[in-house]
Amino acid sequence: MELAVIDYGASNMFSLIASFNRANIHVKVVDESEGLGRYSAIILPGVGNFTSAVQKIEKLKNKILDSIVKGTFIFGICLGMQLLFGESEEGDGKGLGIFDGKVVRFPRTMKVPHMGWNLVKPKGYSLLLSNFRGEMWAYFAHSYYPKPSNDAIIKGTTCYGIEFASVVEEGNIFGTQFHPEKSGEFGRQVIRNFVEYVRR
Secondary structure (H helix, E strand, C coil): EEEEEECCCEEEEEHHHHHHHCCCCEEEECCCCCCCCCCCEEEECCCCCCHHHHHHHHHHHHHHHHHHHHCEEEEECCCHHHCCCCECCCEECCCCCCCEEEEECCCCCCCCCCEEEEEECCCCCCCCCCCCCCCCEEEECCCCEEEECCHHHHHEEEECCCEEEEEEECCCCEEECCCCCCCCCCHHHHHHHHHHHCCC
């Protein structure tokens, strides 16, 4: 099994790739010149800027969407989760539009970025959170968050002045607003859960 990590200049590529390598998964960084058909899953990393990221993935956009239709799994992390939606208040450009909804900024009265450890509270059944009960500590670094139109895809929430979706899932599509690669044993288990599900 091999996973593709989309390269759009995200700053945490090394730690993310290392976290999958520790799960005995080979990961390859890909750009717009490469096809995605041979990969079991596609990883959309963060941290970065929404507008810059959508510009860089524009040539891969149709390949990503075609792969998802064919059953390839996708896992968006932080900015990568935001790219699963169509638009963001962070700037111009269209995301993948897989999920209905919009990415919005935290209220101006709040300190941003929301950076550091915070609690993730499960909501309903989640494949990513399936080994956990109650709230778990995870690491965040973001100023924007998605507001899904469909509450059914929200599988975890976090409170930072307001409650926001920090885990989304539907079919073969997954996203976390937190960084599992920086979230200790909890994050490692989230990655293992994803890998095990892809392997089925």
